[in-house]
Amino acid sequence: MTIFVNRDTRLVVQGITGRDGSFHTRQMLEYGTQIVAGVTPGKGGQRFEERVPVFNTVAEAASATGANTAVIYVPPVGAAGAIFEAADAGIGLIVCITEGVPVMDMTKVLPYVRERGARLIGPNCPGLISPGQSKVGIIPGNICSPGKVGLVSRSGTLTYEIVNHLTRNGIGQSSCVGIGGDPLNGTSFIDCLGAFQEDPGTELIVLVGEIGGTDEQNAARFIQEHVRKPVVAFIAGRTAPPGRRMGHAGAIISGSSGTAAEKVAAFEAANVVVMQRPVDVVELVRTRLQRA
Amino acid sequence: MNLHEYQGRALFRAAGIPMPDGDVASTPSEAESIARRVGGTVVVKAQVHAGGRGKAGGVKLAKTPGEAGDAAERILGMTIKGLVVQKVLVVPAAEIATEAYVGLVMDRASQRPLLIASPAGGIDIEEVAAKTPDRIRRVIIDPRYGLLPHQAMGTAFFLYREIAAARAAARIMEQLYQVFTGNGCSLAEINPLVTTPDGRVMALDAKVSIDDNELDRRPDLALLRDESAEAPSEVQARRANLTFIKLEGNVGCVVNGAGLAMATMDLVKFYGGEPANFLDIGGSSNPEKVVNALRIITSDPKVQAILFNIFGGITRTDDVANGIKAALAQFPVRVPIVVRLTGTNEAEAVKILQGIGMTALSDMDEAVRNVVGLAREAA
Numbered sequence: 001m002t003i004f005v006n007r008d009t010r011l012v013v014q015g016i017t018g019r020d021g022s023f024h025t026r027q028m029l030e031y032g033t034q035i036v037a038g039v040t041p042g043k044g045g046q047r048f049e050e051r052v053p054v055f056n057t058v059a060e061a062a063s064a065t066g067a068n069t070a071v072i073y074v075p076p077v078g079a080a081g082a083i084f085e086a087a088d089a090g091i092g093l094i095v096c097i098t099e100g101v102p103v104m105d106m107t108k109v110l111p112y113v114r115e116r117g118a119r120l121i122g123p124n125c126p127g128l129i130s131p132g133q134s135k136v137g138i139i140p141g142n143i144c145s146p147g148k149v150g151l152v153s154r155s156g157t158l159t160y161e162i163v164n165h166l167t168r169n170g171i172g173q174s175s176c177v178g179i180g181g182d183p184l185n186g187t188s189f190i191d192c193l194g195a196f197q198e199d200p201g202t203e204l205i206v207l208v209g210e211i212g213g214t215d216e217q218n219a220a221r222f223i224q225e226h227v228r229k230p231v232v233a234f235i236a237g238r239t240a241p242p243g244r245r246m247g248h249a250g251a252i253i254s255g256s257s258g259t260a261a262e263k264v265a266a267f268e269a270a271n272v273v274v275m276q277r278p279v280d281v282v283e284l285v286r287t288r289l290q291r292a
Numbered sequence: 293m294n295l296h297e298y299q300g301r302a303l304f305r306a307a308g309i310p311m312p313d314g315d316v317a318s319t320p321s322e323a324e325s326i327a328r329r330v331g332g333t334v335v336v337k338a339q340v341h342a343g344g345r346g347k348a349g350g351v352k353l354a355k356t357p358g359e360a361g362d363a364a365e366r367i368l369g370m371t372i373k374g375l376v377v378q379k380v381l382v383v384p385a386a387e388i389a390t391e392a393y394v395g396l397v398m399d400r401a402s403q404r405p406l407l408i409a410s411p412a413g414g415i416d417i418e419e420v421a422a423k424t425p426d427r428i429r430r431v432i433i434d435p436r437y438g439l440l441p442h443q444a445m446g447t448a449f450f451l452y453r454e455i456a457a458a459r460a461a462a463r464i465m466e467q468l469y470q471v472f473t474g475n476g477c478s479l480a481e482i483n484p485l486v487t488t489p490d491g492r493v494m495a496l497d498a499k500v501s502i503d504d505n506e507l508d509r510r511p512d513l514a515l516l517r518d519e520s521a522e523a524p525s526e527v528q529a530r531r532a533n534l535t536f537i538k539l540e541g542n543v544g545c546v547v548n549g550a551g552l553a554m555a556t557m558d559l560v561k562f563y564g565g566e567p568a569n570f571l572d573i574g575g576s577s578n579p580e581k582v583v584n585a586l587r588i589i590t591s592d593p594k595v596q597a598i599l600f601n602i603f604g605g606i607t608r609t610d611d612v613a614n615g616i617k618a619a620l621a622q623f624p625v626r627v628p629i630v631v632r633l634t635g636t637n638e639a640e641a642v643k644i645l646q647g648i649g650m651t652a653l654s655d656m657d658e659a660v661r662n663v664v665g666l667a668r669e670a671a
Contacts, residue, residue: 077509080367102505103398104476107435110403117356140605140635155551156575157603160635162601162657174588181550183478210551236554238568239539239561240498247535247550248571249505250400255418260558279657286637 001201002175003150003192004093004121005069009134010190012037012058012067012091013076014082015092016048021073024138026053029072031141033134036112037061046211056076056080058089069093071127071136079123080105087116090159094186097120097181102225103249103252106184113186120186120278124249126178135205137177139163142227148246150196152189152250152290153208154181154215168183169282171289174202189219204289206281208271211237212251212258220266230288235260293502296339298381301514303475307467309482310460310494314383323364326382328357331604333385336363341521342373349375353385378520382513386496388486393417394465395481396472398503399432399559405472406429407439413484434449439469452487459495461485469521476506478558499628525588532584534573541566543667544589544598544627546582548573548607556601565664568595575606580616583622590625596670597628597664604635611637612650613644620648628666632659 008150011028015021016038025048029035040046044056055061058070070086072079072095079098086094094113101123109126113120121128121200127137132146138156143164151166151173153159159178173192174196181189196202204225209216216235223231230261240246242253264274273284295303297440298316305311309518313330317323327334329369338350344353350372352358370377378607391413397519399406408427429450431443441462447459464485472480486496497543507514519527529536535550539557547553550572557567569589572579589595602612614631619625634654639656644654653659 018371026354063479066485073547087397100505100508102476103478103503104473104506104510107398108403111434111436137536143635153551156547157547157607158548158551158555160603160605161552161555164634181396183400208551210554215400230359234555236558238558239567240557241537241539244537244570246537246554246570250504251550275563277657278555 001199002133003195004201005128005130005134005136007133008267010034010036010067010070011088012061012070013068014039016040016054016073018045018073028135031135036065036067058085062089072096072098074098076100080109083109084112085112092118094118094120095127097127097137099124102186102266112189122180122185124182125180128177130154130175131173143167145172148203149206150202151176151206152192153178154210155208159208162281165282166280171285181250189215190222193219193222193227197229204285205230208235208265209235210251211253211260216263217266220234220270224270232284233267233272233274235263293504294341295500295516297317297498298339300500301587303500304495304498305472307471308465312383312386312389313412316381317364318379318381320361322367323380324357324361327360330384331388334360334382336367337381338367338372338377339379339381340372340377344377357599370421375521389489389490390487393483396468398478402432402525405433407433409451412453414659439466442443445474452464455590456481457487457493476503478503505548529588536540537570539567539569541568542594542596543663544568544595546571547601552603559660560664563665564660566591578612579615579618581610583619586619595627597663597667600631600661602633608637609633609635609641617648630663632656
């Protein structure tokens with residue numbers, strides 16, 4: 001079992017003919033994701049790689065193909081518009097890969113998406129994958145394998161590093177979700193923790209956080225109250241200086257809040273083990289899976 | 293991107309927020325003529341991105357235009373927290389009856405703009421929040437409706453009991469909200485918001501930060517960036533489309549992805565080293581980016597060893613190897629380089645590196661231990 005995406009995921013790719021969109025669409029097709037449509041305004045009627053029909057709008061794509069999930073690879077200035085459009089077309093899960101979306105745009109997008117009952121993942125995220133079933137976004141498929149560990153992360157390549165350790169040591173994953181590195185995003189750690197707790201296919205959860213904001217602290221409280229499955233965490237940015245944006249727009253220590261120490265302490269108070277090094281994930285997950 | 297006070301003032305003025313007259317000067321004679329124009333006692337304030345300007349001697353009172361020139365003479369060129377003062381703001385000294393605080397921030401918890409106000413102005417608001425939380429009022433704003441009249445008035449009455457002052461403050465809050473949303477701010481703050489003995493309400497300071505993601509669609513705001521206020525290596529990095537932050541250690545780091553870059557710095561520290569920088573070469577790393585990254589890192593004389601940590605997903609590791617090869621052909625690198633790479637096109641990358649007499653590791657831990665050891669030997 002998985003969360004958010006699976007064999008029934010019917011994907012529409014917004015920005016399918018662009019540089020990034022076309023590259024990653026090929027990768028997703030190769031992985032076996034069911035891509036039912038693409039959208040590029042002005043290119044409606046064409047076919048991508050002779051197999052995926054392209055539409056001018058998401059609404060057309062959805063009504064013609066029954067798409068239930070959208071992934072967005074459009075430039076930052078158009079990203080908010082693309083999310084509004086997908087939500088209006090009745091798409092239930094919207095995954096925005098685009099980095100650099102103005103935060104002011106997100107303040108309007110987020111309530112709009114919620115009021116329509118849709119879920120947004122991202123922006124500025126690598127997407128998600130349920131190994132062996134569906135990959136939506138840019139997480140390399142070859143480093144993942146099917147199994148029982150659910151993973152949620154604010155990062156991209158750090159997630160790959162950790163997933164790779166798991167896979168190479170024979171520990172598979174139910175789903176891996178990258179929620180993105182922006183200060184305002186559609187899906188939080190808590191949303192994913194709740195979904196993994198409910199998912200019978202997930203036995204243990206790995207959470208990869210970083211400095212900035214309070215999403216990890218909220219996650220720690222939520223774990224204490226609602227999560228019965230074991231959780232292992234990692235926090236990046238123990239050596240980050242305050243007041244500097246560490247690559248991700250959301251990875252910034254503001255004043256004295258959002259530090260790694262604060263987050264580590266919150267997890268430890270919730271009986272969540274925090275690893276020191278990415279490689280530690282293997283040992284920690286193994287011992288906790290045996291105990292579970 | 294943080295704005296200087298004089299730049300923030302310009303945005304406040306455009307929105308109609310009442311502020312004392314005044315202007316910015318780059319020379320003592322300019323400061324003197326501004327003081328002559330505005331008349332009376334003036335304040336000469338250093339324009340640098342650093343708190344505690346007053347304590348550092350960067351804010352001076354001047355009773356005459358001549359004194360203003362002298363004050364500017366002393367402040368210009370002064371170094372405050374490592375930053376050289378290039379400009380001063382010259383404003384009339386206001387007579388102050390009360391000082392309050394009004395600010396707007398992008399609140400991550402509610403995912404909306406948040407208005408914060410306190411009758412305890414002129415001091416660090418985080419301190420007020422920690423010590424006397426009942427003296428702070430927070431109002432979450434729905435950006436689809438904006439700051440509603442009753443929200444502004446309610447907050448204004450929290451600051452002032454006089455109806456005239458409250459009305460004036462409410463209007464200022466609405467204007468501040470226009471500045472905030474109209475310029476894609478992550479922060480717009482007035483500290484202090486003052487009342488004068490004759491009953492006027494005005495902003496004595498302007499602190500504004502713009503969301504970096506706004507700058508592509510707002511070239512007018514992008515022009516406000518003051519590169520003289522940044523480390524030269526960081527300016528060079530931004531021009532090369534690299535995210536780079538200079539730190540104090542001696543282990544240079546070149547990594548793809550922000551999270552992995554932070555985790556790499558942390559692991560350097562874990563094994564007893566000190567990272568010299570944060571550097572993210574991003575997703576699609578063409579060889580030229582790697583050349584620029586190496587050029588920037590090697591220009592730091594403190595760096596004793598360099599680590600590449602590349603997890604190839606979208607990033608092709610052979611691109612990175614080609615970048616290292618190209619850089620070494622273009623300029624001498626006098627410190628050892630440890631390369632860790634794994635993922636997309638790893639075999640080709642290893643071959644390219646072998647061709648120039650280098651080896652590549654595939655394990656992050658091993659690579660970090662090696663580079664920390666090399667830096668220690670060299671130190």
